Amino acid sequence: MASKVSVKLSKPLCDRARNVVEKAGYSSLEEFIEHAVERDLAKLEQSESKDDLIRKMKGLGYLE
Template sequence: MTREETSVFEPKIKIERALYERLTQIAAQAGYSSVEEFVQHVLEKTAAELETAQSEAEVRKRMKGLGYIE
């Protein structure tokens, strides 16, 4: 294993304190164990939605190029 694969440190993202405080409240209300868990869930969901939209656009473009749709 490489050093990166065995590292115990995770990447960190800086956000404004006011936003962090809002996210902390929202995460607690939604039942998440931490703001980190909540943010990770939101980012994973958003990334999946963006990937799906991008894939659908690529399929439409290919189908249009093949003359299946206008």
């Protein structure tokens, strides 16, 4: 399991985020922030090679 680190947010931003966490359907503030970071990372990071992705799925019973 991944270890966690702390990152500081300004209090007003954190409060605004906290207000919408539940409404948006997240289970926690952490989950919300992680999702926001992930979404942007997906645009910025390099994708894994297609061959690697396909190799990892090999053997899944449902797929040929």
